Amino acid sequence: MIFRQLFDSVSGTYSYLMASRAGGEALIIDPVLEKVDRYCQLLRELNLRLVKAIDTHLHADHITGLGELRDRTQCVTVMGEQTRADVVSMRVSDGDKVNIEGIGLDVMYTPGHTDDSYSYLMGDRVFTGDTLLIRGTGRTDFQNGSARAQYDSIFNRLLKLPDETMVFPAHDYKGDTVSTIGEERRHNPRLQVRSIDEYVELMDNLKLPNPKLMDVVIPANMHVGLRQDDLAKQGLAMTPREAIARLGQPDILPVDLREAHERARHGTLAGALHAPYPDIADSLKPGGMLREVAAATGRRIVFFCAFGERSAMAVTAAKDAGLTNAVHIEGGIDAWKRAGGPVVAD
Template identity: 70%
Template sequence: MIFRQLFDSTSSTYTYLLASRHGGEALIIDPVLDRVDRYLKLIEELDLRLVKAVDTHLHADHITGLGALRDHTKCITVMGEQSGVDVVSMRVGDGDRLSIEGMSLGVIYTPGHTDDSYCFTLADRVFTGDTLLIRGTGRCDFQNGSARAQYESIFNRLLRLPDETLVFPAHDYKGDSVSTIAEERAHNPRLQVKSVEEYEALMAGLKLANPKMMDVAVPANMRQGLHQEEVAKRGWAVDARAAQAMLGRRDVVLVDLRERGERERHGCIPGALHAPYPGLMESLAPGGMLFELANATGKRLVFFCAFGERSAMAVQAAQDAGLRDACHVEGGMGAWKKVVEMGE
């Protein structure tokens, strides 16, 4: 396994790059915008292909690198389903799996620091975001935080992991880089409480100043879905209502870019062709399934995904491959379901 722990000294943020092998697919957790060039250089040096960029929660102390990495690499951006971010490519929920080639991470919903906080498990380690820090815990006094929810997340979820599980947080302010569940249970001063009420009182008494970048970072991090606007301006988008009118037409094929787990959890569109996004470029190359389908039959490719980000990137790639009739469904399955629910 390839594993790199990267540090941004300005915000004291840890970013994690993971892959199962050289030359394979990679995933990055909690990237910082100011460090994106460094990540891209490292990804190139390790001969990796970034396919997913993940934020454990909506950050208030730095601007995320999700959007920049998406624009540079066409990767899938991932956050929790509770996040207030306008658009990301994929939203995960408790119990989901977050997978790339040769690697699958467990998804644990751990609200408390924020109401959209998640942790991710992988074999012998857990990436805890701001929920559980080394000898500390994330603050709970803004962004819909809750000390009671955080207590439940830590004591009833994270501390039930095996004692030897390595703890990799999103931040550290003292120079520590890794701990274990057993260490934190024994030595983390904020976990030496006897009840949730005692934990609430402890957290309420911290009186912490707001992060220096909070007023800039939070609004910036809530606005990630810019790619669809650019695609729509080029006339390569249809709304969900128009897409539903295309059902059954012989000159159109709806192409579902979501992963199998998303389809199982959120449903499918009858008759849609399943072509997961990670294999898109190969499929759109001469000889690839989608390229040959469009050229041999003259069918119009209409891409869709969960919220429209992957399909927006897909239609750009299709246009670049010479498939000029390709378009995508704005807002993806999220918009599709709204139209169905409204009975339109």
Template identity: 70%
Template sequence: MIFRQLFDSVSGTYSYLLASRHGGEALIIDPVLEKVDRYLKLMEELDLRLVKAVDTHLHADHITGLGALRDRTRCITVMGEQSQVDVVSMRIGEGDRLHVEGLSLDVLYTPGHTDDSYSFIMGDRIFTGDTLLIRGTGRTDFQNGDARQQYASLQRLMRLPEETLVFPAHDYKGDTVSTIGEEKRHNPRLQVRDAEAYAALMEGLHLPNPKMMDVAVPANMRQGLLQAEIARRGWAIGSTEAAALIGAHGVVLVDLREQAERAKHGVIPGSVHAPYADLQANLRPGGVLHDLATATGRALLFYCAFGERSAMAVQAAQDAGLLQTRHIAGGMGAWARAGLMVERPGCRAVAAQPASAGGA
């Protein structure tokens, strides 16, 4: 496995690059905007292809690299389903798994520092964001933080095997890694009797706001691809208009989501599955989507969760010369809000349920 812990000294942020092999797919956790060139250079040196960029929560002390990495690599951006970021490519929730080639991370919802905080378990290690730091914990006094919720999240983490390696999103003292056992015994904020004592401890800290907060939070909440530009070019249609095309001879609906998303949220009846991860191969001559469009003359109508992947797919298809391509603006989120039908394997068609606000 390839594992790199990368550090931004200005914000004290750790970012983590993960891949199973040289030449394979990669995932990065908590990237920093100013370090994007460094990440891309490292991935070039290691012969890696970035497919997912993940933030553990909405950061207040630096501007995320999610948007820049998406724009430069067409990777999938990922955040928790509670996040109020305008658009990311994939929303995850408690109990989900985050996959790239050869690697799988278990998703844990660990609120308290913020209401959209997540941790990720991969084998012998856990990436804790700002929930659990080395000999500390994330503050709980803004962004819908809640000390009692964080105490419950920390207690959950403390039930992991003591040898589990702890990799946080920040450190300001030079420490790089800890273990659950070390934190259980030596983290001063965990030496309290109950949630009320923890809340009293956190409420007494009276910490100043992060220096970058007024800039970082608004910037980090506006990460979405400008789907308005895709619409301006005439490459987008609304969900109700798309529903009228189901079964139409000249149109193929193409679902770009991963299989787990399809199982969780359902699919538009009559659509074919062509995961976004395989998009470039599918658009080349001999690829499934290229041949489907050119052999039959049918238009491709892409959709995903909330529109980001499908907007990028339309641009990629247009660049590949497949001009009869559009996408469903707002994706399955808009589809659900319109109360339109979805199918699930082995079940009859049902009305879609609205997903969490903001996503793609």
């Protein structure tokens, strides 16, 4: 496996790039905007294709690299379903799995630092964001943080993992790079409490100053969504109501770009073809499934996803591949449902 721990010295942020093999799919956790050039250089050097970019929570001390990486690599952006970010391509919840070729991350909802904090477990290691740090824990005094929720996340979720599980946090300010669950249980000073009330009292009396750029960073990180207006101006988009009116017509082929767990949870559209977004480039090549279906049937492809990001990128990819009759549903199945559109179980 390829695994790289990357550091931003300005914000003290760790980002993690991983792939199962050279030449394969990759994902990154907690990317920093100012380091995107470095990430892209490393992707080229290792011959990797970035498929997913994950933020463990809405960060307050640096601007995320999610949007820039999406624009440069057409990757899927991922955050928890509680996020206040305007649009991310995929929202996950506790018990989900984030998959790429050869790698699967188990999704753990671990609120407390913020109400949208998640950890990601991969075999012998866990990426804890700001929930559990090396010899520390994330502050709980803003962004709907809760010391009680964090105590539960740490003591009843993370510390239940095997002692040898490696801990990779989103931040460190002392130069430490990795710890283990067992080490943190024994030596983390904030975890040497006898009760939840003692932990709450400890966290409520830290009296830490706010991150220096918090007032700039949080609004920026809430607005990372891909603008879909240009596609509408080019006639390459349908509003949900337009799509509802057209659903079932013989000249329309709805194509669901979401992954299996999203379809199972939220349903899909009647008659939709399933073509997961990470495989879109191959599907649009000569001989690819979507290209062959479009050519054989003459039907107009109508892409849709969760919130419109993946489908917008798919329309652009189709146009670049020479398929000029593809459109997408603005706002995805989320907007479709809010407009009263019917869904069926997958």
